[in-house]
Amino acid sequence: MKFLPISLLILALATATAFAYDPSPLQDFCVAINDPKVFVNGKFCKDPKQVTADDFLFKGFRYPGNTANPLGSKVTPAFVDQFPGLNTLGISMARIDFAPSGLNPPHTHPRGTEILVVVEGTLLVGFVTSNQLNNTLHTKVLYKGDVFVFPIGLIHFQLNIGKTPALAFAALSSQNPGLITIANAVFGSKPPISADVLTKAFQVDKKVVDYLQAQFWYDNN
Numbered sequence: 001m002k003f004l005p006i007s008l009l010i011l012a013l014a015t016a017t018a019f020a021y022d023p024s025p026l027q028d029f030c031v032a033i034n035d036p037k038v039f040v041n042g043k044f045c046k047d048p049k050q051v052t053a054d055d056f057l058f059k060g061f062r063y064p065g066n067t068a069n070p071l072g073s074k075v076t077p078a079f080v081d082q083f084p085g086l087n088t089l090g091i092s093m094a095r096i097d098f099a100p101s102g103l104n105p106p107h108t109h110p111r112g113t114e115i116l117v118v119v120e121g122t123l124l125v126g127f128v129t130s131n132q133l134n135n136t137l138h139t140k141v142l143y144k145g146d147v148f149v150f151p152i153g154l155i156h157f158q159l160n161i162g163k164t165p166a167l168a169f170a171a172l173s174s175q176n177p178g179l180i181t182i183a184n185a186v187f188g189s190k191p192p193i194s195a196d197v198l199t200k201a202f203q204v205d206k207k208v209v210d211y212l213q214a215q216f217w218y219d220n221n
Contacts, residue, residue, distance in 0.1 A: 121166025
């Protein structure tokens with residue numbers, strides 16, 4: 001498989017950095033460490049004297065993700081939890097592999113804008129605006145080399161409409177952009193949302209809600 005010039009990926013990263021959502025760092029870097037006894041807004045810093053080049057290296061994009069699942073897609077995140085060197089830097093990435101007809105289902109990142117570059121294949125992508133803008137759908141078909149941006153917090157999706165596997169990389173303007181998959185959150189919450197709420201919200205019969213809540217909502221991350 002031939003990849004796009006690295007300059008395109010660097011452009012995507014640079015753009016996301018320019019619009020970073022996280023607070024600016026107050027030191028050169030703050031490689032994350034976990035402390036299970038304390039919760040903070042972000043991560044604690046590793047002693048800078050113990051930091052090595054390996055802290056700034058992520059190898060998780062070397063191999064394709066397993067798309068043999070109900071959605072036909074696999075997202076490999078490089079967020080701060082997987083890549084501690086990102087802590088306080090206001091940026092992260094993800095690799096998204098698609099089988100033919102594979103879907104990255106409607107979801108939102110509450111803390112980050114996403115910019116996506118298609119490396120292989122053909123994707124139908126789109127996002128929906130807020131109620132204030134009448135829930136307008138903005139959608140395009142993307143080909144190899146195309147770049148598309150999904151504004152922070154808006155519901156968006158990607159669907160492989162080609163007959164071959166597809167590959168895309170995304171950069172996000174937060175070390176921890178968050179993820180809410182709409183179907184999983186609405187029909188797969190624990191404990192479940194009251195059927196009275198969902199039947200009225202979606203204007204459907206309770207049997208439909210019961211059926212949807214009984215499904216296994218797969219997470220492709």
